[in-house]
Amino acid sequence: MLTLHIKNMVCNRCVMVVRQELERQGLHPQKISLGEVVLEENELSDAQQDKLDAALVSHGFERIDDRKARLIETVKNKIIQQIHHTNKVDLKLNWSTYLAEEMHYEYNYLSNLFSSVEGITLEQYIIRQKIERVKELLFYDELSLSEIADKLGYSSVAHLSAQFKKITGFTPSEMKKSREIERNRKPLDSV
Known part of the structure; x- marks a missing residue:
């Protein structure tokens, strides 16, 4: 058996497209x-x-050969899986412990490698992913802000709102009212 690592494969639709290809x-x-x-x-x-590489690139994917690049992509996918594809982010989830255990590397190594390659800290990446998930949940308008905060493991609505405003420049309520959210959402692979 052969294992391939593929960049930008961040959702179930991506899995389907790669399988078909x-x-x-x-x-x-x-x-x-x-x-x-x-x-x-x-x-x-x-x-x-x-x-295969040409076909993957035509769909926005890329096969990864470099060990460190594969490691970073796996870290990103673990974070995306927790934030976007689980029913509820555990409020007590310690990201450094979770990633170290999942990846079988010391967290400091993962953190330093991630920052040196991506230009942002792991914590910033996690926050950006959570904010994208908040935008998605606001867009679908099925949950209250309190329910969204709970679902994503925020300690309070105030904490969520402060992070949201810092990243987007809007409070969640302002973005929802202005429908700015439609223009402000980003694909997960560009967060």
């Missing part, structure tokens, strides 16, 4: 998760790799 290429995916594909094949020829 792999099958179109005659490859046999055994398991596909955010940022990672396990193939039945043991190796790919240079021609297969080139063809």
Whole structure:
């Protein structure tokens, strides 16, 4: 079996597109998760790799070869999974412990590597992802601000609102009223 790491694969639709492309290429995916594909094949020829790389790029994805780049992409996917794809972010979730345990690396190493490559801290990235999730939940208008704060593990609505305003320049209520939210949402891979 061969494991591939794929950049910008951040949602279930991405998984579906990558699966379809792999099958179109005659490859046999055994398991596909955010940022990672396990193939039945043991190796790919240079021609297969080139063809696959071109197809992935045409869909906005990229195969990652570099170990450190794969590590950063996996960290991002773990964060996205927790914030965007779980029912509720645990209020007591200690991100440094969670990431260190999930990744099997010291948190300081992960944090320093992430900052040096991405130009922002892991904490800033987590906050930005949470704010994007808040925008999404505000857009769908199904939950109150209090329910959103609870769902995303904020200690209070005031804490959520302060972070939201710092990142977007609007309070959640202002953004919701102005419908600025429609122009302000970002794809997860560009956060």
